[in-house]
Amino acid sequence: MSDKASNITLVILAAGASSRMGSPKQLLSWGNDNLITHAINNALGSNVEEVIVVLGANYDIIFQEISHLPVTIVFNNQWEFGLGSSIASAIDYLNNQEEKPNGVLITLADQPLVTSEHLNELILNFSPGTNQIIATSYSNRKQGVPVLFDSHYFKALLQLDGDFGAKSILVKNQTFVKNINLHFKNIDLDTLEDYKMLYDQNFKPLH
Known part of the structure; x- marks a missing residue:
């Protein structure tokens, strides 16, 4: 993480139960890694000061998988309430630090094409x-x-509690939003079919 940016913390949201997957989505294979490790490695390769991983459901087994990595792990005990509660958990952690970052970059563990x-x-x-x-x-x-x-x-992010993430903050503050176009087709892996299709497109087909 050389040439660090202006004191930015990156947050990976990975607290969901993956009920539609039948097993913890975060631990599904992705090449030689799994989805959560892949997301962390991409985060560590970016110009940020700190990487936070927010966990909730299946905390113990996912923690064991990533505890050796140089990240801060935050437990969201209200993970059932959705993405908003996980964002609020990360902001609560940051608000309790002596030095707060200039910004927070929010990512998802189930978008493996993000680089x-x-x-x-x-x-x-x-x-x-x-x-x-x-x-x-x-x-x-x-x-x-x-x-x-x-x-x-941060104050508005701390008050989030629903499953809609921070979309409401984007909508209310369009004057301050700058959009960056994707150079790839990004996909959220919401179902097992999504996952198998994307995996087969990028690696040897799953059997």
Whole structure:
């Protein structure tokens, strides 16, 4: 993590129960890694000061898988309430630190096509202290994760508790949003079919 950016913390949301997968999604294979380790390695390859992984469901087995990595692990005991509660857990941790970051970059563990390069592009477009939000722009004109929030939004992020993540903050603050286009087709792995299809496209087919 050389050439660190302006004191940005990256947060990987990985607290869900993966009920539609039949097993912890975070531990599904991805090449020589699994999804959570792959996401962490990409995060560690970006220009951030700290990487936080928010865990919830299946905490013990996922913790054992990643505890040797140089990341901060935060437990969200309200993970059932969705992504918003996991974001709030990470912000609560940051608010209790002596030095707070200039911004927080939020990513998901189930978007394996996101690269360190894309994360760094978001960071390069960020100007600390200007209330900026740097969002990923999708082809259907939607804005979403990965997304970088200036620390100005920490209070609003701390109040999140639903399963809609931080979309409401994006909508309310469009004046301050800068969109960064994707150079690849990003996919959330919500079902086992999604996962198998994407895996087969990138590696030897699963049997």
